[in-house]
Amino acid sequence: MESIAALGLACNVFQVISFGQETMNLVRDVYGKGSIEVPLAEYAVTLRDAAAHIKAFELPEKPRKHEVQLADNAAKCHLVARDLGEEINFLLAEKAKGDLLKTLKTVTKMAWRKRRLDRLEKQLRDLEKQMQSGLLARLCDKTDMMQTAQETLSQDVRHLLQQFRFGKTQASDLILRDGLETRQHISLESSKLRRxxxxxxxxxxxxxxSRVDRVGQASATQVTSHLNTHRSDREISERRDRFIDSLSYYGMNERRNHASDSHSGTFEWIFSEIESEQEQHQWGNFADWLRSNESAIFSKSGDRMRFSCLTSSGVRGLQCSKI
Structure with missing residues (x-):
């Protein structure tokens, strides 16, 4: 295992120990108060992610003694993180069912889980002591001898080595400080991302x-055009219906039904009179009338007849007549 990889694994182990101790205190508060007042699920996710990084490391084919010890501590730390995750999942499940307070009041379960928490806490303390007793110092010394490799280290790891070299050997303080800086960096990046x-x-x-406004204007124009077209068609239809209705009179058939038939001689009475008036000829001389064709049949008596017979003109007229 390379020194940088070993140092990274050691840092991950310390992170799990730090998160595990914080989670342990939160779980004890839940058992003491009977309620969950902190986002316990977030701690469970953080602890699980840190433990996943530990599990991802693999030993070389021929590991050295300190590498085996480091891998063993990492495996133990992973088991503690798993047990703490199960404890958190149990509390969250009971809260979801609404039976958290009732479950915590059960003495047998509380006693069993209290012993389990004590065991997990002791394991975390033992792991921290083993890491601080010499393993971290050995890794740091070996890293110091590799000047070229130090240039490839991240800023957080180099800061951790400097603090350890200055005598700050309490690993939990170093991890907590790095965790605080990490959270501040995450908060800053989150603010930038939010903006x-x-x-x-x-x-x-x-x-x-802008697109909705353009589409709305186009739709309004189209609707207005359709409304105007519809209004124009309706006006034309109304005018056509009004004109057709004006040609019809509701009493027309009634008046026709009440009209009586004309007399058979009405036509002759009207037009024959007009014809007789047009063809009537005024005769100024009786003799001329007698000579005309209109006097084909004529009879006369009285003074006028005697006058006609006694006068020469009358006699000549009678002689020329067809009587």
């Missing part, structure tokens, strides 16, 4: 609103 997300969302909203 970028807000700016992107605002730009997206502006683009979306």
């Amino acid at each position: 970028e997300i807000v700016e992107y969302a605002e730009r997206s909203h502006e683009i979306l609103f």
Whole structure:
């Protein structure tokens, strides 16, 4: 195992020990107060992720003694993290069912779990002592001899080595300080990410609103055009219906049904009179009338007849007549 890999594994072990101790205190508070007041699930996720990094390391084919010891401590630390995760899952499951307080009041279960917590806490203390007793010093000394390798170390690992060299050998303090700086860095990056997300969302909203506005205007124009066309068609239809209705009179058939038939001689009475008036000829001389074709049949008596017979003109007229 390379020195850098061994140092990284040691740092992960210390992180799990630190998170495990914090989680242990939180679990004890839950058993003491009877309620969960902290985001216990987040601690469980952090502990699980740190333990996953430990499990990912593998020993070389021919490991040395300190490498075997480091791997053994990492395996023990992983088991403690797993047991603590099971304890947290148990508490969260009981809370979800609403039976947390009732479960905590059960003396037998509390006693069994209390003994389990004591055992896990003792294992964490023992692991921390083993790591601080000489293993970390051996790894740091070996890392100091590799000047070229130090240049490839991350800033956090180099800071950890400097603090250890200055006499700050309490690993938990070093891990907690690095954890605090890590959380501050995460908080800063989260703030930057949040601002970028807000700016992107605002730009997206502006683009979306602009598109919606354009689509809305186009839709409004189209609807207005359709309404105007519909209104024009309706006006034309109303005018056509009004014109057709004006050609019809509801009493027309009634008046026709009440009209009586005309007399057979009405036509002759009307037009024959007009014809007789048009063809009537005024005769100024009786003799001329007698000579005309209109006097084909004529009879006369009285003074006028005697006058016609006694006068010469009358006699000539009678002689020329067809009587």
